[in-house]
């Protein structure tokens with residue numbers, strides 16, 4: 319079932335704070351480790367678990383949201399203070415957006431991104447930022463994110479994108 323405009327179908331997937339589902343923290347950390355460990359050479363799984371434990375706010379940054387299907391975690395996103403030491407002037411950031419491969423293409427990534435941005439708006443921010451790659455920037459561009467910077471680090475280019483949070487955007491339920 320395709321989800322429109324970041325809304326979730328009733329009685330199916332839902333977005334929760336990860337702090338309320340500590341039993342799934344390792345699963346989310348494992349997703350992050352598998353997906354992004356190459357960006358942090360030498361990092362080990364328990365380091366990712368510990369880092370995620372520090373992102374367990376509820377309506378408070380840093381926070382992590384988890385997409386649930388019944389009792390099963392199927393995606394996640396974090397809202398953090400800042401994601402790149404070269405642009406500490408920019409805050410807050412969406413980070414670590416991930417949807418389980420078998421659940422992709424159903425609008426869940428969009429829904430997590432939209433909810434993460436709403437959390438930032440509810441906390442009083444007018445802008446939200448993120449770091450991505452050339453490949454993924456089209457995903458964000460689709461939803462109104464603008465490219466504002468390119469940073470070359472260890473031969474890899476990071477794209478910094480920004481989104482304005484409009485007064486008319488809804489806040490989290």
Ligand SMILES: CC(C)(COP(=O)(O)OP(=O)(O)OC[C@H]1O[C@@H](n2cnc3c(N)ncnc32)[C@H](O)[C@@H]1OP(=O)(O)O)[C@@H](O)C(=O)NCCC(=O)NCCS
Pocket residue numbers: 353414415416417418421422423424425426427428429449450451453454455456457460
């Ligand atoms: C990126 C990711 C979160 C997308 O999740 P998803 O649930 O498949 O995304 P959605 O179904 O919400 O996609 C919404 C729209 O974006 C499009 N889209 C998805 N990934 C895209 C990409 N890489 N480039 C361009 N468009 C993309 C979809 O086709 C869909 O378009 P449509 O509404 O016209 O059909 C998922 O692929 C993922 O977890 N990837 C691995 C981790 C990752 O790269 N995270 C982003 C780090 S910056």
